[in-house]
Amino acid sequence: MAKESALSQEEKQSLKLNNFIFHIIIAKNDTPEYLDAVQLDASQETFFRDRILDTCEGTQYSFKDKENSNFVENCKNIVSGDEEGFIKESRKIASDFCKQHKGTMSDGVFIISKISIVSSGKTIPLVALLKVDHSKVYQYKQKKDEKGHIEAIITEIKNSFVEHKSAVQKWAIIDSSEHFLWDILARERSSSSEVADYFEKFLEASPRETPSKLTQKSVSTVFQWARNLDKDLIPEGATPPDYRHRAIQYMHTHDDFETESFVKAVVADQDKTRRAKARKLLEEELVKVGISGQTFETKPGSVPFSKNKGTIKTAENVTIQWPGKGDAQESGILVEELGKNDFVVTIKTTNVTYPD
Template sequence: MVQLIEGVLSQGQRESLEIEDFIFHIIDPDADADEDKRVIFLDEVNLHAKQREFFLARLKEIAEGTQYKFLEDAVHLKEPCVEIVSRSDRFIELSRHITQDFSGRHKGQMSPGVFVIATVKYLVAAGNWQKLVFLVKMDKRPSFSYSYKNENGRLVAAMSEIENALSEAKSAIQKSALIDVSNVFAWDVLAFDQIKKPLLGDYYKGFLGVIERQEDSYLTRSAHITVKKWARKLTKEQMPENEDAFGYSGRAFNYLVDHDAFDTDEFINAVVRDDDPERKAILKNQLREELASAGISGQRFRPQPGSISTKDKKQVYKTEEGVIITFEGDKAAVGLTTENIGNNRKRVIIETGNLIIK
């Protein structure tokens, strides 16, 4: 049996992404009062090299999100995606069907923009190319262009509005989905909703026909345990002076307590602290790979710190003299510091407002 990949696309898989089929259709809520006519269907999009790079960069950026599985009785999106991957001759026809379904499910006012449908190929492993389907809703963002000329020795600028402009800003991407119908990954869909993050809006979730693959509590525990296991494998030479495994796992726990939404980059930045930029970059990359292998990297969820067991929360130091120090979270946050004082000795300092005799 083939082992399914738990995480999102690895860095190598992202770098191998190549656009095969590509189209977008224009969503214009003001085009017609009839909902069925507010999509302007295109027959072809000519992408020049720079434009292809632009869209490929957007696709690589959004190759992450919360993991979902298709509902067994929801085939309205799954079946067209299966067809798109296997029948490139039906790509335009099916892309129209998908876009119309997306637009038709939105009952309120929808922002004007484009709905992108693309198939991309990527290397799962050496010699093993597979395909994915990308769906992206990008809002239209009017911008301005300018020109200037010399008028009697004075440089005078004139500005004009570019109405149908697509922004390179990540915030212009309102919704995205990466769909695997080849059973390479343990998930079927990675999805992101800018408005409802880290969740999905009801209509968008209905359009995708999915359910969360894993619960927030599971993802919270997995994120914390992954950091603990990774940190314990680090040697003294790999860490800053006076740092230890508890420092990393404690900061991971505090992040999960203090944040309402999990973001991979923010989480890694909170966990890895180092004044040496080269060592910091190495540690961040290592942790990212560990989180990817555990299926956490790129996921968006609401941390549930209460789901972490008391045993996993606890950090315990024991000195050779038999003194036991127990705490939760970041040791700096609880007023505890450790420092090397030479001759294989350590100094432990605890600052507190009160010392209670138990």
Template structure:
């Protein structure tokens, strides 16, 4: 059996995503404030709506990685059935939606619960399937029509209480389930209310536990950036930049942020005034993080999980001078530049210089 893939989907795999089966059921509140589900038999998606849900799937692929608990088989079995018994989409999706609604002890916002089967091209002529689950909140909206009476233009407003917003904020909870055991993770999940964590009832509904702990992800991020930065071609990076700059900014991000967000992290690490070069390097770093199983994950950085020696960076001159520092070199007053004759100039600004024995 092939070794499960550590990362989330690559860009080419994302571009190949297709919706195979799609339905949603309506979550409403009755007069007694009890949750209930109104089941639908079919949902007809127009091209614009397909594009919207595929875009939301792209967003969900940035969720935290989870694995199914060994004793929690309900949802896992249902997802396997969705793939094996596509003709039973209505029956199985109703069971999943009902279980989701029943687990919510407090009042739930009205909306829809989406169940979809999608596929992506894992490699040449090899398609793999994913299950997409999304709880979308309903948001009332207004539409208008125009008419002319007595030479006057009049707008007539109409209330649409069952509108679904085409914005990311309408996604309350979401999960992507690996139906083919292609990846090392079973579930990618996102919870708008408690990100990067999941509410207890949503976690119970999924039957999952975190695949990796925060400390492990912090270390994986640190070493992925180190490996990537030290392998860069010096001629391909901005003047005055080097591996130490990228590594240091990565360390500072992990120290200064409560939540790791992939795009935000990459933007903090890759500093470049050349847009094309920045885009290329950002893409390279994203691939390095994906290979390490970090890209797309949301977690709380634990910089204390890194040993002091692992955070230290060292410059050694040909004259035998060693410079040791931690974090962003500019933040500690250190600058380097290459002179026209190929020599290196190092500048250090400090409030005080102390001679150590």
């Protein structure tokens, strides 16, 4: 069964670079300057591996027409081919990238790498693409004059890029093996959600799920997870609707979803040990449902208003409900478990009315 999640931490740690090349992008030129090989020492390979690991989070995309896509065919040939075939297909992909981004791209390099990860006990081949901008880098030399004064002479190093992920403008991971439910994980530096239209057109893909759907899915996943959470990991007086409320609040206060900050916002607990355990469990649940590792624009309006209410129902069929302006305790409701099948619900209020 195909996996819905992005790459897990274990899968990321298993990532290997099998083939690597980049071609030079000059904005004013119609075609790239093609290279035949790139020599990397150990530290440089680590740098590029780290940059590729940065690409393992993004929006999930599906190919629009997988059977007839030239881009898909290029990726399949890279995965199944030898070194010579890899270079040949990398040139085709770089050329198409230039054509699709003419007038919108800056000088830099376009990296194509055949990588592999271990997932579910199998080695899965993937293709990684990165567009890295050229950066202005200076070097200086010291010059001593006749009086012994030392002067620095600064010169610019041409065609350079720095070892920092901020230099990566666009990135994508492509799975042509159908091991994952998604075909592509993609992201751009200028946006933490969906990629620009021309990059999407180059990839011949569209988002697998809408931001509204992902927002709803994130909130509902938190609630279902909280309902099944071990009581020893829930702070005294807290209820599952409290976790859902914090998930909804996150969507209102953040323009874009990011897994780590979402988990921190949802699991609030003064007990550090209990908090760490609960956060780890929520992260694992988000991986299972395919939310973890995705980035998308939050759509709080897509969550029905009724979902922002806290509700408790007792064995005696008594329902207690409060608005989603805070957790249960902030609304004056305290739930205590005294023992097996023995609960006490306390409501503290300044007034009681009896509506029609």
